[in-house]
Amino acid sequence: MKYVILGAPLSPFVRKVRVFCAEKGIDYDLEPITPFDPPQGWTDISPLGRIPVLALVEDDGSRRYLPDSSVICAFLEQMHPDKPLIPVEPVARGEMLWLEEYADSDLAACIGLGIFRPVALAGLMGQEPDLAQANQTIENDLPKYLDYLEAQIGDREFFVEDRLTLADIAVATSFVNMAHSGFSPDATKWPNLVAFLERMHGRDSFAGFIAAEKKMLG
Ligand SMILES: N[C@@H](CCC(=O)N[C@@H](CS)C(=O)NCC(=O)O)C(=O)O
Missing domain, CATH: 3.40.30.10 (Glutaredoxin)
Known part of the structure; x- marks a missing residue:
């Protein structure tokens, strides 16, 4: 297949x-x-x-x-059970599924609709970017997600089981769309999250796609 x-x-x-x-x-x-x-x-x-x-x-x-x-x-x-990215242990699995859901639903909607669509996607479609809307999202809507993720990651390398899981990928992917729009979370307010995102986006698995997408966006 x-x-x-x-x-x-x-x-x-x-x-x-x-x-x-x-x-x-x-x-x-x-x-x-x-x-x-x-x-x-x-x-x-x-x-x-x-x-x-x-x-x-x-x-x-x-x-x-x-x-x-x-x-x-x-x-x-x-x-493809090799190199597992979804934990089997029930508590870790539950934590991973929750973070995936959190990232896929509200976080993705906040960044996608509030930042990526009005800025990067608008630019791609030849429209004037709506920076006011993006700034409004960054100031008013996004901080609660950043606070939560900062507290969850703490000083750990990954969110769950001290190893890469789908939770890390699900969280990191929406912040690529934020970066494509020219914004990133403030490292002085959310240092652990920003360090996590830099590590994730620097992995070979993310870096190649990010570079290719940047070219698409010009
Ligand atoms: N829960 C879905 C969400 C997928 C989703 O919302 N995709 C967006 C693009 S980023 C889409 O297709 N939007 C078109 C629409 O909702 O009409 C998933 O995880 O695949």
Whole structure:
């Protein structure tokens, strides 16, 4: 069986799955899909109209589809148990799943809608960036997430089990979108989180994608 990731590289959720694959050494092809201009029949494949979707391609070319980054990562973890990124021990697993959910839902929405879309995505689409909206998000909406993550990471290298897990990838991916928009959390207020993000974004699994995406954004 072959894998094809359907999605756009700038999506934090597509990047989450790609980094997960890079860390585990899983091969796949990427088929570009923009959710704002999807191909015909897209909602048959992705009922919520979202990216990413993983296509499972059989030798005869037939395909089955799995939407949602969390579902995709859980599936791939079972298919490729080497270099585990989802803990098995129940408490660690619960903590990891919670951080993944926290990052994928509210954190991603705050950064995506409040910073990335009005600045980087607007620029990519030839519109005037709305820096006022981004600054407003950074001053009023984002700090509660940064405070929580700063407290959770403390002086540890990773969020869960003292080793890389999907929680680290899920948190770090949205901050790539913040960086693409020209912003980063204030290191004097959130030093441990900023140090964590620098370590994560410097890993081979993230760094290659970040460099390629920067080129796309010009
Ligand atoms: N929970 C989903 C969220 C995916 C998501 O929201 N993707 C965005 C792109 S970053 C999307 O496709 N948005 C289009 C839409 O919601 O119509 C996941 O983890 O895959």
